[in-house]
Amino acid sequence: MKVAVIKYNAGNVQSVLYALERLGAEAELTDDPDxxxxxxxIIFPGxxxxxxxxxxxxxxxLDQVIREIKQPFLGVCLGLQLLCEHSEENNTDCLGIFPVKVKKFIPENxxxxxxxxxxWNELENLADDVLLRDLPDSKFLYYVHSYYAELSEVTIASTHYVHDFTAILHRDNYWAIQAHPEKSSTVGEKLLSNFLSI
Structure with missing residues (x-):
């Protein structure tokens, strides 16, 4: 099985490659459309x-390439946000795979x-989805972000920080995780393993 990890102007890609290697996946970091x-x-981290x-x-x-993908596709962290319609971060129009807006956390306190x-925050309100099968009882994932995707009809798991927000999205052949599964111990490893098995 060949896994393409999309190379673009973003950090944190190396830890995803290491996580895939631990799972036995043959992964290549590339920005080559072919x-x-x-x-x-395909994994879209960052x-x-x-x-x-x-x-x-x-x-x-690569924006067009991503929109045309038919294989299983996983966005991670910034990858999730870029798959949404629009981000408040510098008023950015994104890829529009998910009909969701990305907003900045503005805590009252x-x-x-x-x-x-x-x-670390816990996954809640899990849908019946192949990505979420057989997760450990303790479902904590590791987050690093200032922006979040709103809850929507394509949200398959949520998390609470300031308020409830989307933790995981799924639509057609596209999935996306706001947290860093590659830094999230056994829960994150199981999410990546489930994706590779789709």
């Missing part, structure tokens, strides 16, 4: 800023809730 199209699975990431994707026509949100 390699992405021919992969069995930490960074939405508008500069979209500029990079458009300059290489900045002493209690710091932004960015950094730390």
């Amino acid at each position: 390699k992405i199209r021919s992969a069995d699975k 930490q960074g800023e939405a508008s500069s990431a979209m500029i990079y994707l458009k300059a290489r026509q 900045s002493q209690e809730f710091k932004v960015p949100h950094i730390g």
